Each structure stands twice: as C-alpha cells, then as structure tokens.
Amino acid sequence: xxxxxxxxxxxxxxxxxxxxxxxxxxxxxxxxxxxxxxxxxxxxxxxxxxxxxxxxxxxxxxxxxxxxxxxxxxxxxxxxxxxxxxxxxxxxxxxxxxxxxxxxxxxxxxxxxxxxxxxxxxxxxxxxxxxxxxxxxxxxxxxxxxxxxxxxxxxxxxxxxxxxxxxxxxxxxxxxxxxxxxxxxxxxxxxxxxxxxxxxxxxxxxxxxxxxxxxxxxxxxxxxxxxxxxxxxxxxxxxxxxxxxxxxxxxxxxxxxxxxxxxxxxxxxxxxxxxxxxxxxxxxxxxxxxxxxxxxxxxxxxxxxxxxxxxxxxxxxxxxxxxxxxxxxxxxxxxxxxxxxxxxxxxxxxxxxxxxxxxxxxxxxxxxxxxxxxxxxxxxxxxxxxxxxxxxxxxxxxxxxxxxxxxxxxxxxxxxxxxxxxxxxxxxxxxxxxxxxxxxxxxxxxxxxxxxxxxxxxxxxxxxxxxxxxxxxxxxxxxxxxxxxxxxxxxxxxxxxxxxxxxxxxxxxxx
Ligand SMILES: [Zn+2]
Numbered sequence: 001x002x003x004x005x006x007x008x009x010x011x012x013x014x015x016x017x018x019x020x021x022x023x024x025x026x027x028x029x030x031x032x033x034x035x036x037x038x039x040x041x042x043x044x045x046x047x048x049x050x051x052x053x054x055x056x057x058x059x060x061x062x063x064x065x066x067x068x069x070x071x072x073x074x075x076x077x078x079x080x081x082x083x084x085x086x087x088x089x090x091x092x093x094x095x096x097x098x099x100x101x102x103x104x105x106x107x108x109x110x111x112x113x114x115x116x117x118x119x120x121x122x123x124x125x126x127x128x129x130x131x132x133x134x135x136x137x138x139x140x141x142x143x144x145x146x147x148x149x150x151x152x153x154x155x156x157x158x159x160x161x162x163x164x165x166x167x168x169x170x171x172x173x174x175x176x177x178x179x180x181x182x183x184x185x186x187x188x189x190x191x192x193x194x195x196x197x198x199x200x201x202x203x204x205x206x207x208x209x210x211x212x213x214x215x216x217x218x219x220x221x222x223x224x225x226x227x228x229x230x231x232x233x234x235x236x237x238x239x240x241x242x243x244x245x246x247x248x249x250x251x252x253x254x255x256x257x258x259x260x261x262x263x264x265x266x267x268x269x270x271x272x273x274x275x276x277x278x279x280x281x282x283x284x285x286x287x288x289x290x291x292x293x294x295x296x297x298x299x300x301x302x303x304x305x306x307x308x309x310x311x312x313x314x315x316x317x318x319x320x321x322x323x324x325x326x327x328x329x330x331x332x333x334x335x336x337x338x339x340x341x342x343x344x345x346x347x348x349x350x351x352x353x354x355x356x357x358x359x360x361x362x363x364x365x366x367x368x369x370x371x372x373x374x375x376x377x378x379x380x381x382x383x384x385x386x387x388x389x390x391x392x393x394x395x396x397x398x399x400x401x402x403x404x405x406x407x408x409x410x411x412x413x414x415x416x417x418x419x420x421x422x423x424x425x426x427x428x429x430x431x432x433x434x435x436x437x438x439x440x441x442x443x444x445x446x447x448x449x450x451x452x453x454x455x456x457x458x459x460x461x462x463x464x465x466x467x468x469x470x471x472x473x474x475x476x477x478x479x480x481x482x483x484x485x486x487x488x489x490x491x492x493x494x495x496x497x498x499x500x501x502x503x504x505x506x507x508x509x510x511x
Contacts, residue, residue: 001433003028004042005399008051011413012036012389013058013373019366019414026056028395031206031433036391049428053403055413058388059119059149059396059431060341061376064241064279064300064329067109067139068126071101071458072334072465081247081309082165082483086472088334089126091161091180093471096130099138101461104454106142111442111450112339113148116423119396119431120149120387121339122300122329122380124214124241124279127154129183131193137201144205147436147444149396151380153214153241154197157221158185164220166249166256167482176475187224191232198236208432210238212380217243218262218271219253226271233275239298239381240273245288246280247311248495249486263288272297277379279329282306282314282495289315293323298379301371303348305331312495316352317361327376328368342423345372349418354497365418399428 006025013019025040026033042048069088076084097105113121125139136154143150160182162168169177194213202211213229215221233240244262245251254262263284266272272295281299284292292299301314319326328344330336345368352363377387386396402410406420429437436444 002046005049008056011057014388014390019369055400058373061120062118063327063379066332069332069334070109073337082479087469090472093468106139110146110148116340122151140201149208151212155214157216172478212238214241240276243279245283251283252486267291282312289322298325300329302329302331305335327379365414395433400425
C-alpha cells in the first residue's frame with residue numbers, strides 16, 4: 001500500500017525540526033515513511049490524501065497503561081492508591097476474567113487509544129494470579145486485530161502484599177493477614193514463562209506487538225526476580241517496566257524496609273539502567289534524580305492518575321534537568337479515566353506551573369509534545385522505530401483537521417496541540433502504514449458491534465465485581481491507617497501542593 005499525503009502542515013518531531021511545523025508532502029510505502037519533501041509525484045496506484053488545512057504529526061505514545069482496569073473506568077473517586085488498590089486489584093475473591101471479556105477489554109482499550117491518536121501503547125497487563133500463554137495471547141490478538149503498536153507485559157508481584165507495605169504486618173489483624181496466601185511464584189518459573197512469550201507472541205503483527213518485563217515495584221518483588229528480569233530485558237532489548245515512588249507511602253516504604261530511598265535501593269542492586277522505565281517517580285529526592293539521569297532511565301509521567309489518586313506531582317522540571325527521559329502515560333482507566341493522551345498533555349502542560357512561581361522553569365508545549373512522541377517512544381525503547389516522522393521509520397502518524405474549534409483561529413500550533421486539542425480534530429490514524437482510523441472511525445473493527453456486546457455482557461461482570469469489592473472492604477481501615485501513618489512522616493521532601501501535614505488536626509476542618 002502506497003499513500004501520498006500532500007500539501008500538509010508537518011510536525012515531524014525529529015532532531016532537525018523538533019516541534020517547528022513546515023509545509024510538505026509525505027510518501028508512505030508499505031509500513032514505512034519513504035520520502036518527506038515538496039511537490040512529490042504520486043506513484044501509480046497510490047492513494048492521495050490532500051493535506052490542505054491538515055496537520056500531520058507522529059502518533060502519540062502512551063507510556064503507561066493497565067488494560068486490566070478498563071472495565072472500571074468511571075467507577076471510583078477520592079481514594080489514595082493504598083485504599084483504591086483494594087477495589088481495583090482486590091486482595092481476596094477476585095475471579096479470573098473470562099476469555100471473551102478479556103478479549104473485549106483489551107480491544108476496548110486499544111480502540112479508545114487509537115481513536116485518541118495513540119499509535120503506541122505500553123500496556124502493563126496484570127492478570128492475577130495467572131501466567132498463561134493462551135490468555136496473554138488473547139490480549140495480543142485483540143491488539144493485532146485493531147492494529148495498534150504495543151509493548152505488553154504480564155506483570156508480576158512475588159511478595160506477600162503485607163510485606164510490600166510499611167506498618168502492614170503490625171496494623172492488619174493476623175486473621176486477615178492469613179486470609180491472603182503467598183503469591184508462590186518461583187523466579188525460574190516466571191523466567192521460563194517469559195522466554196516462552198518471547199518465543200511465541202513477541203514480534204507478532206509485523207513486529208508491532210512486543211513483550212516487556214514488568215516486575216511491579218522494587219518493594220513488591222524479590223531481588224533475584226528483579227535481577228533475572230533486567231538481565232532478560234537487556235538480552236532481548238525490551239524495557240524493564242516498573243513502578244517507583246508513586247506515593248508518599250512508598251517513600252516511607254524505602255526508609256522502613258531498606259533505610260534508603262527505593263531509587264537508591266535499585267541503584268545499589270545494579271538495577272537502574274537504560275532499559276528501565278519507571279512509572280510515576282513522584283517522591284524522588286534530588287539524589288534519586290541524579291542516579292536516574294546517570295543511568296539513562298526513563299519515566300512515564302501519569303499526571304492525571306496522580307491527581308485522581310492524590311499521589312502528588314512529579315518534579316518533572318528537575319527530572320528533565322537531571323537528564324531523565326520523560327514520556328507521558330494515562331495509567332489504568334480506573335485512575336484516569338480515559339485512554340486519551342491529549343488529556344494528559346494538557347494536564348501535564350498546566351500542572352507544573354503550580355509547582356513554582358519561577359515561570360521560566362514551567363514545562364513548555366514543545367517539551368510536552370516531545371514527551372508525548374519521540375521521548376515517549378524512547379520509554380518503550382522504540383525511538384528508532386516510531387515517535388517522529390522520518391524517512392525509514394514506521395509510518396505511525398495522525399492527520400488532524402485544523403479548520404475546527406481547536407485550531408481556529410490559528411496562533412501557535414504547538415500551543416493548540418497541548419492546550420486546545422482533545423482528539424476531536426483527528427481525522428486519520430495510521431499505524432505501520434495502515435489506516436486504522438479514517439474520518440474519525442476505526443477501520444479495523446465494528447465499533448457499534450463491540451459496544452453492543454459490551455452492553456450485553458459486562459454488567460454481570462461488574463455486578464460480580466461489586467460483591468468482590470464488598471468482601472475487600474474489611475481491609476480498608478488498615479490501609480487507611482498505614483496511609484495516614486506514612487502521610488504524617490516527615491521525610492524531607494513534599495510532593496503535595498496543598499496544606500501539609502494532613503491528619504494533624506489543624507488542617508482537616510478548613511480543608
Ligand atoms: Zn501503573
């Protein structure tokens with residue numbers, strides 16, 4: 001398939017142009033960008049797209065999502081991570097999702113992503129307590145069918161939940177602790193599973209779909225597991241995708257468990273490396289940021305999820321100063337609650353202005369666009385493949401109409417993309433040279449049929465989930481208490497922007 005897009009405004013996000021737009025033509029041959037220039041002739045048989053009043057830009061990268069949460073969008077509010085987890089990832093009684101629902105859930109996630117302009121999605125897939133090639137294959141099949149590019153994990157936690165949280169063994173009654181079994185995974189067993197994924201699913205869909213290693217967090221995983229995962233990630237050239245310092249409780253976890261920050265802990269174990277992508281990175285110290293930058297790590301900045309769960313605001317300017325590669329993520333859809341990276345771009349473009357009155361250090365629209373495209377691709381170790389419009393790269397691109405509300409009247413395209421656009425200007429989405437969204441509709445799946453089936457079968461699943469939530473509510477007072485204890489601890493840094501400290505009495509009444 002050959003496509004010529006001509007007379008378009010092009011935002012290439014490559015090293016030569018950055019976020020400075022220019023007029024030109026783009027020729028796509030097969031899955032790749034063949035030529036970018038002016039006055040290009042359409043080869044015989046080529047499809048021609050007129051680019052007048054159109055912006056062509058790289059597809060966006062969602063650097064962190066959990067498709068496992070997609071059926072819970074719009075379900076929760078006003079809970080910190082440690083409490084929310086009880087319901088989003090129940091400790092007891094969670095049923096294994098049936099295969100058809102697993103397929104539809106994956107499909108729905110990728111459909112929303114693509115329609116919102118995300119061509120590459122990093123899905124940190126949880127399927128507790130299972131590691132099953134057939135079930136992971138269902139996720140890959142859904143992404144293959146809808147046509148998205150994705151890195152997919154099968155995330156692991158190999159420690160007992162109450163050994164991953166500070167104060168938990170002390171606070172939670174013994175009978176409740178005993179109600180939850182040890183995960184019981186062996187490092188060798190998990191590594192065998194990962195190797196079988198590399199041998200079978202990795203590389204499906206013309207290389208669009210890849211596997212990555214994802215030990216959930218340093219305090220949730222054994223050292224041998226993390227070491228084995230990093231070694232395999234480096235061997236295979238895929239990310240080691242993890243969560244570090246999302247919440248203040250996790251910052252206190254480092255002090256309580258290891259007498260150091262969780263980043264320092266990773267560093268001392270030799271586990272900070274170029275392949276490592278860290279979701280959140282909020283409660284990092286200045287020294288942590290230096291270690292991350294020196295190791296050439298990436299982060300996924302999930303600033304909407306971080307607001308939804310009250311986790312705090314990541315020090316993005318200082319992370320950038322330290323040389324950390326920053327991409328943008330939605331996080332899962334029950335802490336966001338959409339798969340739209342344009343929303344995250346807008347939020348990330350705005351929130352850092354509240355962190356300091358020093359307006360020369362606020363994050364710019366160019367930096368946000370870079371994070372959403374080429375640097376996002378770097379978090380997925382795919383920056384040589386996608387994330388910018390360059391000859392030889394995969395044709396992963398968006399065509400936006402610039403004659404609607406979000407660009408009228410036109411001032412600075414970069415500002416319009418970050419502060420005005422929400423995805424509604426997207427006309428065409430191309431992944432791997434194939435048009436997957438045309439005139440705002442998915443070409444690869446029947447959207448109406450998917451929504452009809454979801455309406456038919458998901459409500460019963462959610463009713464069942466409500467019963468599971470009720471069973472897990474018994475743990476809430478203890479999670480609340482350990483969150484409270486961590487919150488009032490002075491750890492020398494503050495990533496909250498409101499009154500501090502909470503729960504000391506004087507601030508509650510005026511909150
Ligand atoms: Zn996450």
